[in-house]
Amino acid sequence: DIQMTQSPSFVSSSIGDRVTITCQASQGFYNWLAWYQQKPGKAPKLLIYAASTLQSGVPSRFSGSGSGTEFTLTISSLQPEDVATYFCQQATIFPPTFGGGTKVEIK
Amino acid sequence: QVQLMQSGAEVRKPGASVNISCKALGYMFTSYYVHWVRQAPGQGLQWMGMINPSGGSTDYAQQFQGRVTMTSDTSTSTVYMELRRLRSEDTAVYYCARGTDGYNFDYWGQGTLGTVSS
Numbered sequence: 001d002i003q004m005t006q007s008p009s010f011v012s013s014s015i016g017d018r019v020t021i022t023c024q025a026s027q028g029f030y031n032w033l034a035w036y037q038q039k040p041g042k043a044p045k046l047l048i049y050a051a052s053t054l055q056s057g058v059p060s061r062f063s064g065s066g067s068g069t070e071f072t073l074t075i076s077s078l079q080p081e082d083v084a085t086y087f088c089q090q091a092t093i094f095p096p097t098f099g100g101g102t103k104v105e106i107k
Numbered sequence: 108q109v110q111l112m113q114s115g116a117e118v119r120k121p122g123a124s125v126n127i128s129c130k131a132l133g134y135m136f137t138s139y140y141v142h143w144v145r146q147a148p149g150q151g152l153q154w155m156g157m158i159n160p161s162g163g164s165t166d167y168a169q170q171f172q173g174r175v176t177m178t179s180d181t182s183t184s185t186v187y188m189e190l191r192r193l194r195s196e197d198t199a200v201y202y203c204a205r206g207t208d209g210y211n212f213d214y215w216g217q218g219t220l221g222t223v224s225s
Contacts, residue, residue, distance in 0.1 A: 032211075043216065043218050046211065050208070092209050
């Protein structure tokens, strides 16, 4: 199975800050990498797929990039409603696997 | 709109089985795979398996082989996930999710808490 490693595991930033989360895969694949946002007590929500394509309705302050083994999720200007845990997931090789999550909080 | 509606919380004793349902609304049921993902308390996401509602073919994660069965009922647009020989480590929130473009999960159920306790 492909192991997905996220860093950092915790981020505390101020409103308006740029936040970057990294996801590293144990083996390379093209760009079928997804990012999910999960708020406490709620189901995950798809934010980005194919590494950089924003899901419909997701604010443009979210962006994704990368390919191969290194991927990033960027929040360009952190907002209060972005407080959540973010998970990456490789979406191309069976079985699909998730990163351990990055918890984002407001400082 | 697309919705996945899951059955309610369950409590089981170790060794028992649990069956969780996931009813699909607002889209063509047989056109999309349905996946099951679980999340232990305070932990990350773990993919369990998937079913193609059109025909009923399944694929399961290795660690659940022999303990899980996923089925679908096209007459009610409902998918079921049965997990057997439960142990305390199976305590988790179980989610169904619609699969699209490979293993992207674009819609999720609300989650079903399954508690295994003696």
